[in-house]
Amino acid sequence: MTALWIMLLAPLVGAALNGLLLRKSPKIVSHLVAVGAMTVSFAAAVSVFLNMLKNGGEPQTYLAFEWLDAGGFHAPFKYIVDRLSGLMMLVVTGIGTLIHIYAGGYMHEESTTYRFFTYLNLFVFMMLQLVMGDNLMVMFVGWEGVGLCSYLLIGYWFHDDNNAAAGMKAFLVNRIGDIGFLFGIFLTYRHFGTVSFSELREMIGAGALDAVKLGAIGWITLCLFVGATGKSAQLPLYVWLPDAMAGPTPVSALIHAATMVTAGIYMMTRLNFMFYLAPMTMQIIAIVGAMTALFAATIALVQSDIKKVLAYSTVSQLGYMVLACGVGAFEAGVFHLFTHACFKALMFLGAGSVIVAMHHEQDMFKMGGLRKYMPVTHAVFLVGVLAIIGMPPFAGFFSKDEILWKAYIGGGPVIWGLGAVAAGCTSFYMVRLLCLTFYGEHRGGGHGDHHDAHAVHAKKEHHDHSSHHEPHETGPDMWGPLVILAIMSAGVGFLGVPHVLGGHNIFEEYLKPVIMIPEAAKEHWEFLEASYSHSLEIGLMVASVVIMIMASGTAIVLYGRGPAAVLGKWKASLPRVYDTLSNKYYVDEFYFANIVQPVRDTAEFLWSFVDVKIVDGAVNGVGEMCKFIAGSVSFKMTGSVHRHAMVLVVGLVCLLSVLVIN
């Protein structure tokens, strides 16, 4: 199985070449090396995938080398190739390759591109560990590895304190989730004696779990879900993702939209047989997912930074995927993961092109009318928007409606309602973004005020492009990948056309073997298999399309001719609501006041009192005491050799006389 090893190692080789050997070489070389590594990896992934299909999609494991082997604990570096990991590796390497190609154009002004591409390639390597690993430990290695790369890339422009802080925030918030994930691993080993996915699946598939094990599964899944809320940016740990937009835009596209943030959904799907056994956890997951979807979507309604809108949109879409997992429709979640990876990568890269064209301006209120200047970007962005708002027959329509339908039958009308309202918000903010950016009058005058986060960067930019005053279309190296992604965003939905619309839902059939509902839980999940009246499903579909069209229409009416008039009205009529939303429900402030500040205060106390006063005090106190005692008797030390000798002799005589007398 050479192709598998080539796929796994190519990005690592690329990272090593760029990071160790090619630091001094021209930018184009680092770019070519990185893209080359990704292309090789993608080609190998396709070969592995086809081979897997030829074998009927049966899971196969491949041992790389023994790793942890201590007593009963056994965790080798073993990789699994099955339908789920096969799909994920295609997404990671395929979309990764496109983004690598694009990144060359986006980063061409940077002086340290080798560093950027090293991190990016390393990220892909780690992501492949995450999705290919056959046990929780290898997955954990990838899980932490992608977190590290995410941190490094968010803080890529680390000269700006804000960016460095955003990286740190992402890392620390993820750490909270990781604790949950680790505890999940510990509990799994304690109760099942293994961390291997295949063995767990076999063990649970065989049935006969006692009450203790069933109870344990509840806790295990809950812990693992905490890990997923960190990585996949769910309530209450989503706060790092919007800040992560401080990184370069290709990073946002690859890591914070298409791949890394879906790790939580992937992990839950990988362990679906355990989650099915924990209905309580599943209920929590569904509620958290639905709440996140709505919560983030409402924040996105009023953001003015183009990347922030996309970031909150990502949080919201991840909420949908988590919701799908929570109602037991893992296939639907993964399907949405797949389509979302296409259209959100497309939109992030499109936003990147816009940002480059606007000379690193990210405020949508200063854009407008870009359709004239950037026809290709406009066209592909339009496809992306149509896909995410669920316009039939674009990709998002099929995947999102699948989730909403499953949410309705699995979670009831309330959960469905949350999802549907969130879908309405999605349509609104996406059309708003489109209007503000591409339509109306161009509002970008001069280069006066640049976005803070890019001030340093922008200065350089300004210098380079001082002759250009109008936005300009990007080169084919940048819009090429966009066109491919646009075709995918428009097309991949047809893989999952539901039966009611006369399709065969190929995607669901493809993933079926990965999903396993254990005997013990069959009864609870039988609604997934039950048959429903077609009119209900079609009714819901029509409802969501109507919601989408109404919300989009509202956005067009409000923002179609520029933001000026609307904004005033918004603010005047609903000042409270507007402020709350544009300040993101004050969640960051709440966390700062209730978590960050107390932690800092505690740290300050531990430092300035416990450490300085008590620990240092004790150590220094002993020293001071010695010095004091010594000082008080040191006058006896005259420094005269004779006196020393005399004392010695007298002492000796005393000792001897004692001996003699006894």
Next chain:
Amino acid sequence: MVPVEFYFMLACVIFTLGLFGALFRRNIIMVLMSIELMLNAVNLVFVAAGRSIGNLDGQIMVLFVITVAACEAAVGLAMVIALFRKYGTVNTDILRLLRG
């Protein structure tokens, strides 16, 4: 034959002379010489005692002591020279570096 006690008494006298010399002379060279005197008093005891009980250990021990004393004298005198070069004196009333 002289009784062994006489040797012991002589050794005591020499030792005490050496001790007092080491304690009260202010010249380091004199102090060193006094220490040599004490060592030799001890040597005398070793030899005399060994001889009186017919054992060679005492004499062997003396050979060791003489060797060590020679080394000690060499090192000691070298230090005295170094001291003199640095401070221009060998008077212990002036050389009081360990004063507290």
